[in-house]
Amino acid sequence: MHALIHPWGTLTLYRWPRQRNEALQAWDNADRYLLNTLSERASVGGETLVVNDNHGALALAASAAGGVVASGDSWLAMDNIQRNAKANQIPSVPYCWPGEDLPGAADQVLMRVPKSLALLEAQLSWLSMQLAEGVPVWLSGMDKHLPRQLVPLLETYLGNGQAEYGWKKARLFSAVAPGKVLAEAPYPSHVEGPMGPLVVHAGVFSQQQLDIGARFFLDHLPEGLANDARVADLGCGNGVIGLAVLQQQPGASVTFCDESWQALKSARENVAGYFAEASVAFHHGDGLQGLEGRFDCILLNPPFHEGHAVGDHVARRLFRQASQHLAKGGELRVIGNQHLGYHKLLRRLFANVQVVGSNRKFVVLSCREPK
Known part of the structure; x- marks a missing residue:
């Protein structure tokens, strides 16, 4: 206070x-x-x-x-x-x-x-x-x-x-104010995704090209999801991760979640452009808060800043939410920078935390069995 x-x-x-x-x-x-x-x-x-x-x-x-x-x-x-x-x-x-x-x-x-x-x-x-x-x-x-x-x-x-x-x-x-439009902002911009160009509205992370973290995450998404799997793209940004899930498993039900209005607007337009008939939902709010039911898979690339404030407080909050919203036998899959040490935080919340991919910069973690 x-x-x-x-x-x-x-x-x-x-x-x-x-x-x-x-x-x-x-x-x-x-x-x-x-x-x-x-x-x-x-x-x-x-x-x-x-x-x-x-x-x-x-x-x-x-x-x-x-x-x-x-x-x-x-x-x-x-x-x-x-x-x-x-x-x-x-x-x-x-x-x-x-x-x-x-x-x-x-x-x-x-x-x-x-x-x-x-x-x-x-x-x-x-x-x-x-x-x-x-x-x-x-x-x-x-x-x-x-x-x-x-x-x-x-x-x-x-x-x-x-x-x-x-x-x-x-x-x-x-x-x-001039009382008239003098110039239109050059947005939305477009980045190349695995299924084609993706809309990115102003202010959404990775404005000019798909970021390297997302590209690495795309190579380490869960395989063998059930046809009717319920998936959350948590902190979805332009929606590229959830879109990749729909590309691999068209029967999945994907919920795109973000606190940014512009991010969800981008994700909505991208889903409409590539998977208009898919079973999807969009959640504008604090992570998974306010959503009913549980997910078979939650995919998360957490931000390590909130505005100009840098820290792991956002990641901690999203990790807790994910542990509370997983279905029995479900998986949280997280990507993060190696130096952030997310495995330490996640092992406090999950009994089973495994590395499923890593390079010099990033690590992808599979988390199961919430404590």
């Missing part, structure tokens, strides 16, 4: 899902810089569009000054905002997913600069379509995370933009 003092009051903010001995707080000085800017420069009582808020610092504080709509790609970020709203006895915040139309006009925009340049480009192009001419757009991020080409990107998509003063290792950027 951390208390954020902002221009209109105080918020108690958590990072969800909660972790024991959480060391990271749910806001930083870039959030504070944006809130101070809103207080000093925005029209009183205006409608604020908040983009890429991770835990509610921006959306919930701004809701004390006027109407708010939040937007972003992450289900976990959306869930954090709503959970923290409830914890602070604030009404839930309307949420807009990438590409959707805003429910109403925005008078100003507060935007955290996302880690993905592709997502940033797509969002700036979207803002040019959604905002009336002259609407101010304020962006911020911590200095160590900001891309060098931010001002040129603002000029490309909004027609203007400038870097303002730094403050406590954060920096503010500002622009005004």
Whole structure:
């Protein structure tokens, strides 16, 4: 728990899902810089569009000054905002997913600069379509995370933009909406998969080519799955692993799971393009949470970062979920970098952990018999 003092009051903010001995707080000085800017420069009582808020610092504080709509790609970020709203006895915040139309006009925009340049480009192009001419757009991020080409990107998509003063290792950027589309972002892109070109929407991992981890995983997928096997592609990204399962075993039922809206959009389009008649489902949420039933096989290439935060906390959470969602006799198959030592974590959850493939960089592990 951390208390954020902002221009209109105080918020108690958590990072969800909660972790024991959480060391990271749910806001930083870039959030504070944006809130101070809103207080000093925005029209009183205006409608604020908040983009890429991770835990509610921006959306919930701004809701004390006027109407708010939040937007972003992450289900976990959306869930954090709503959970923290409830914890602070604030009404839930309307949420807009990438590409959707805003429910109403925005008078100003507060935007955290996302880690993905592709997502940033797509969002700036979207803002040019959604905002009336002259609407101010304020962006911020911590200095160590900001891309060098931010001002040129603002000029490309909004027609203007400038870097303002730094403050406590954060920096503010500002622009005004042109009221028309000046440039369309070059996304989705396409990568070559085992069945042909795959759609990859902005912000999805491995934007320009199939990553080497996925390629190695494709060579070490389970063989001999039952014709009616129930399979989960956990953290599916563009869906290439689940698609490979459908290519090998067309009778399988595959559930594509990801917390990224853009990832699931990519997977949906790729499934529709290659296996339109297959038995599939799509789950937008925290891993396997909220899904009923159990799986005969769960396939996972876990991320070792969440935004700019690096660590194994996401992998740990997904490993636990997988151990709870396996059917009797089922298998979790995981790929990871050798140095991450996932076998140590997995042996706490599974009685049988075996190496089924490895090279100098990656290891593929087969995990059975949840403890």
